[in-house]
Amino acid sequence: MAFSSGLSDIKLSELFNKVSEEQLVAYYLNINTIPCKISAPYRQDSNPSLGIYMNRNGKIQFTDFGTKDSGGILDLLMKIWNCDFKKCVDRISKDLIHINKNVEIRKTLGITKTLNHRTSSNIQVKFR
Numbered sequence: 001m002a003f004s005s006g007l008s009d010i011k012l013s014e015l016f017n018k019v020s021e022e023q024l025v026a027y028y029l030n031i032n033t034i035p036c037k038i039s040a041p042y043r044q045d046s047n048p049s050l051g052i053y054m055n056r057n058g059k060i061q062f063t064d065f066g067t068k069d070s071g072g073i074l075d076l077l078m079k080i081w082n083c084d085f086k087k088c089v090d091r092i093s094k095d096l097i098h099i100n101k102n103v104e105i106r107k108t109l110g111i112t113k114t115l116n117h118r119t120s121s122n123i124q125v126k127f128r
Contacts, residue, residue, distance in 0.1 A: 024077070027095070028077060038050050038052065040067075043066075
């Protein structure tokens with residue numbers, strides 16, 4: 001499936017060959033650890049209620065516990081930028097040089113991991 005921006009055509013698979021979901025989260029949301037909970041950047045949220053996590057297939061997902069919205073990283077970026085899918089992909093395509101430069105800077109500074117994955121969860125349950 002190709003999306004036309006008027007300037008260039010890019011396939012979604014081509015986009016993810018050039019940039020990872022982890023890079024998008026690190027660049028646009030300044031998040032270095034998943035799972036995490038942050039304040040929703042697209043609405044007033046005084047109590048962090050936006051959970052960002054990795055699903056079983058290794059894809060980054062979000063759930064807004066305040067509104068019950070959920071989806072993938074592109075869904076989240078569309079919500080933040082208040083745009084449709086095509087405009088979201090176009091914006092990421094235009095930002096690729098900056099995203100990749102950010103990765104190069106992190107490598108130069110000795111920051112080799114752009115994202116930490118917590119592999120275990122501690123769940124506590126109270127019975128009455």
